[in-house]
Each structure stands twice: as C-alpha cells, then as structure tokens.
Amino acid sequence: MSLVVIDPGHGGSDSGAVSGSYREKDFTLQIAQKVRDYLLNHYHVSVMMTRTSDTTISLSKRTDIANQNAADYFCSIHINAGGGTGWESYIYNGTVSSITLKAQDIIHATVMDAIGSKYGVRDRGQKRANFHVVRETRMPAILLENLFIDTSRDLNLLRNNSFIQDLGQAIGLGIAKALNLSKKDAKYYKVIAGSFRNLSNARDREAYLESNKIQSLIVQVEVDGQTYYRVQAGAFQSKQNAEARLAEVKKLTISDVYILYE
Template sequence: MKIVLDAGHGGHDPGAIANGLREKDLTLAIVKHIGKMLEEYEGVEILYTRTDDRFLELSERAAIANKAGADFFLSVHINAGGGTGFESYVHPNANSATIAYQNVIHAEIMKSLGNVNDRGKKRANYAVLRETKMPAILTENLFIDNPNDAAKLKSEQFLLQIAYGHVEGIAKAFGLKKKAEPQPKEKTTQEKKLYRVQVGAFSDRKNAERLVEELKKKGYSAVIV
C-alpha cells in the first residue's frame, strides 16, 4: 500500500504564524512522525511531498501522489482564525470509501488528542482533495493562534500524540498489520559467557564433597580441584 504524506505549506509560504510557531514547521514535524510510525506496519510504502523546508504548489502535491499511484493521500495542517480543536476534511464529491476512512481516522485522532474540542468531519473543495485521484483527507490540528492550543503544539509529546492518532486511524481504516517483532537468536555455546567461581577451601575432603553435592542438586556444575 502506498501512502503519500503531505506537510502543508513550506519554503516562502510559512502558513499560519502565531505564538512563536509557524505552521510549516509543525506540519513537517508531525508528518515525519507519522511516516516513522507507519514503517512499523507490513506492506506500507511511504512517500512524502516534502521532507524539508521547500515550497510546492498545491497542484504539485497532488501530482506527486497521482504519479506514484498512491492508495491514500493525507495532508496535515494547523488551523488559525481564533477557534480551538481538531477537524478533518474530504472533498464534497468524496466517494463512500473516502468518507468511511475519514470516519475512522477522525475518531482515532480524537481519541489520541484527549481533552480537545472536536470540530467535526467536514467537506471542502481544497485543491489537494480535488486534484488527487485516490482517497484523500486533510486534517487541521488545533489553532496556532489560540494560546491554549499553541501551548500544546509547543510540546513534542503532543505532536507525537497527533501523529499517533493519524497512524492508528490509517491502520484501522486499511486493516494494516504491524511487522512481527524479530525473535532473539539463541546463543551458541561459544557465544554464552561462562563464569568460573571458586567457593571455599576445605582441609577435610568430605566437607568439600558435601558442598559439591549440594551445588549439583541446585543445578550448578561443581568439581573438586
């Protein structure tokens, strides 16, 4: 499965700016976290519209996904305008599958964000939703110009929570499975460390033999030297 991750804005387009934050920086950080987490799933190929601070036209972003033959397109943004909370968007003409994906992903993100206002599942004629040929969702993750939201967005832990919610939603929507944990390899005898311990010295051999027997009963290897 090919997933294209789109960090909103970039380069000479910083997006919204407020409270010492720039939208383009936050979206890139979140998208990189999402990509890293998605690497833990089987059969997932992750593509990015940008991985650094560069400008891309909206049509270029959609074209990257279309050219790659992506199965899903996710565009990440930070809101502005004095509100608070999270909302997600699909195109007004989105098909039933895209709407179903939005329902699942939106719900998982809200679970991850905790006590955050749910602004709802919406529709908009955004270029990246209109021009992409695959199911596409755009998320608006809190308001950069709201002091309380901005305080959360300044926390790396909170950005990870945002990313985690997106990943949980994508995994649930598309039935992704985590890669199996590699089993620890059994060490060979040569690789195992052996430690020799000398315990006591006895003038009476019988006392030494008695200790050896006790050690053997407990599973230790013991000899008289």
C-alpha cells in the same frame, strides 16, 4: 504493498499561519514525520512525503506526486487559525468513494480517542470542503486541521513534544486501520546489561541487578554457532525509556550495557 502519501502543508516561502515566531509549516512537518515514522515502524507499507524539509511545493505538485505514483491514500497535514480551538478533518465536498467516507470516519475517531480526553482537545467534527489536495487527488484523501496556532492553549499543545508524538501516532494508526494494513512483528528496545559465555557469570550479573531493584532476565541466544547468555534489564517500545534504563544500569558501574532493537 500500499503506498501512503503524507503531505506536510505549506513550506519554504509559504509559512502558512503564523503566531509570533511559530509557523504552521514547521508544525506540519513535525507531525508528518511522526506519522511517517509510525507507519514505517509498525506496518508493511510504503510512505512518500511531498516534502521532507523546508521547501516550497505548489498545490498541483503535491497532488501530482500522489497521482503519478498511484498512491493508495493521501493525507494532508495542516494547522488551523482564526481564533478557534480543536481538531477537525476534511474530505472533498463533491462525489467521493465509500472508502473515502469510511476512512474519514476511522481516522477521525482514532485521533480523537487519542487526544480528546487526554489533552482536552475539542472535536470540531468531520467536514467537507473544496480544497485542491482532496479534490485533485485520484485516490481517497483527507486533510487534517490540527488545532489553532493563534489560540494560546492550542499553541501550547503544539509546542509539547509528547502531544506531537501522540498526535502523529494516532494519525498513523488511523490510516493503518482505514487501509487495513498488515502489522509488522513488534520490535522493542532491549537493554542488555552484559552478554556472557558462562551461565554462572550471567546469573551473577542478574543477581546484582536484582539487588539494586532492577528486574532482569537471562536470554540464551546463538551467535555464529556460539551460545551466549544475555542479561536483559528491560524491553521498551519507547527508545527514551530504554535510554533511561541504560543510564540507570551504568550508574551501577556496569560498562558493558547496550541497547538492542529487535
């Protein structure tokens, strides 16, 4: 199984770039966690992070983690500063493998497809530099500069949870494409508005939901050799959307509703 190392830049005593009360180290950790979660939830892959909390990690320690664990790919997450705007990616400016070049192409295009037009993010291009983390890693590596913390428009996006979610997922998807990771069977958050041994009771519940404009269906399942009829009032990839439907069903005084992730 492929191993991806995600490196949230800075941390601990090293805040990175700062704008008012906002610190690069906090944004990089948020984005890295979204990348990790997306990869683990959707692909057969192992993911390691150089830090999972606000701790100080040296540059050499970051690359040691990747090298000593024989990672297949290394992705370092950063936030830019200096008054510009937009998103850019970096690989080492020395000799690199064709895999490194191709991975940058794929990840860069995937991220810009996700955030470019939707959020009006400027594409600053695919670049090369002599950064420690892309030079000293012994596997294909990339460093991503995710907007500018000291530009108000970019900072507003970084403060937007939906943007962080979309950005993290896009980076994860780009890595998955670049490494040709095999996808897990899709899972959904299913809102179960009752589970019945008697089919007629399930049909009554289904009809009640439909009369209140909540589409539902009956799913027959076997549990410990017993047949049950579940009334499913929606299936969502987003937990937030499932919780909204759960609340909607509860307003109909249905107390035996719950969310099932499968």
